Amino acid sequence: MGDRIPHPEVDVPRQRRAGGVERPSLRGVAAAVTSLLALAATSLVTGPAAALTSEAGPCALPRTEVHHSLGLEDWNDAYLRPDHSLDAIMVFVSFPDHRPTATPGELVADYFPATTQFFQRASYGKFTLRPHPLQQWIQMPKASTWYGIQRDWNNERRSAYLRDAIAVADPEVDFSRFDIVYLVADPDAPGVDADATKVVNFDRPLHADGTDIRRIVTVFEQHPPDHNVLAHETGHVFDLPDLYHRPSDGKGDWDTHVGDWDVMGSQFGLAPDFFGWHKWKVGWLDQRQVVCVQRSRDITLEPISAVPVPGASLGTRLAVIRTGEGSAVAIEARSATGNDRTTCAEGILLYRVRNGTPSGGGPIEVIDTHPHSDACWERSVYPPLADAPLRVGETYTIPGAHARVEVADQKPSGAWTVRIVTGV
Structure with missing residues (x-):
């Protein structure tokens, strides 16, 4: 496998409240993910263009090379297009420095069926997100505090987190069955920072179970989580951009671009349907x-x-x-x-x-x-x-x-x- 460069989404505007199948070894995956350690997390995920199924018309802007371009004359095939049902695996990871107080079932209920219903309404019934949660915690090899989880995450520690999570989940998950991966951390572990919830993209996908893993939704939300946060993160999986404004010092207002309008601006918005x-x-x-x-x-x-x-x-x-x-x-x-x-x-x-x-x-x-x-x-x-x-x-x-x-x-x-x- 070649080098993979992650491109992290800068997500979550702010926290306002407190089977018998033999699969390939992950040794190659782990080694390749390790190569992330020396690479900057600023690359653009690009892919082949696919013509849209109907004429876009003279008002459709062309897609450009910027990250999550809102051009729509063609589709970037590096991303899933939610015009059919998609299956998502939810993996729940714990850490040796904390025993989870919530069950996986309780965390699933934080997000589903609400997120599926949100997308069904938004898509006029054209898209269904089908969750497939594991029913047990999968323990990571290192303490939660070791990984240094935070919004602007150190590349080396983030890469180790992804490498370790895939390795410990692989015996329980056949990744070839799923379109989307949600990696949900124990929300009460001492090293977990809810502000670090984001999507990590890879220029060159990870490979496990004979399939490509192009991106992972890393979830560090508190229990209960921020409203509509998973709908926001999943929007990035469909090549939708962040619409909020991130102040350079982190202290200004995040919502000056779109306010309450569209969940890609704020998961707290009063009118969160997609533009x-x-x-x-x-x-x-x-x-x-x-x-x-x-x-x-x-x-x-x-x-x-x-x-x-x-x-x-x-x-x-x-x-x-x-x-x-x-x-x-x-x-x-x-x-x-x-x-x-x-x-x-x-x-x-x-x-x-x-x-x-x-x-x-x-x-x-x-x-x-x-x-x-x-x-x-x-x-x-x-x-x-x-x-x-x-x-x-x-x-x-x-x-x-x-x-x-x-x-x-x-x-x-x-x-x-x-x-x-x-x-x-």
Whole structure:
């Protein structure tokens, strides 16, 4: 096996609350993972492009080489695409310096069926995440404090953690049966830092049981965990970027880019359903539900989080104005339904998308159509953007887009009528 370079996701914005089958030896895997020790964790995971199954249209931005690019003219085959059911193994690791006080079953209940239900709603029933948890703890060879677990993790210790975890789990797990690996640590062990939860990618995959392991979701959450945290992490497995802003000193506000909107910004958000652009990228929306606005027109937008009854049409969910070679403005309706049922405000949400901005750099920025007000101080992760959507009767001219958005009405069905005027 060749060298593998990990690319860690910078996840979890902040912690706000306290079988008889003979398999190949892991000796080669362990030796190869050891080679991570001298390598920097800053590489980009790339892969062959796969054409999308339907015409993306003139408003679809091309994918670039930045990490988790939001271009969507083709799909990066280095990542799973959640357009079918996927199976996930949950491995629970303990440490010799602490006896777990929670059972694996209790930790499973922290995440499932809630995470599966979140994705079923978000995908309009097109994707099912099927968990397969081990029923026992698997003990690591070293104390939890030895691994130095933390957000900005030392490469050598993180590599040792991954190497040891795969080695101790291999006798109990046939990795060839699973699409996703969740590695869940004893949440009460003294060396476990909940802020270290993240996805680790590999330029060149690990090999075990005759299969490639391209990435591992390492979970260090407290019990009970942060709300929707596993949905956030799993989004990275599907090539979705971090949407929050990480302050250089770690002391500023993390939620200035998108606020409560989209779980990839904050797992605590009041309206955590995925942006329509994300749903378009992963295949839950296609060109039949997306309007590319090239002239003035009226559009009826169904709320992005509304799950239709079986057999019913999704309707139009997203309108897009192309503003440049690598940029666009997306327009969608957000209502208190589905994954957005706790939203602070309903209306028409506008946001900018840039395909050349990497994960964590602000590839999506919500446009605040009410810049002089805020809302839901007691609940919102970022009140200045909590009231960002336009309401019925309001109009907003989008800077740099030569377009004006007018919200005409909301129908009894919940759909919104929007007039988009171009050339202004």
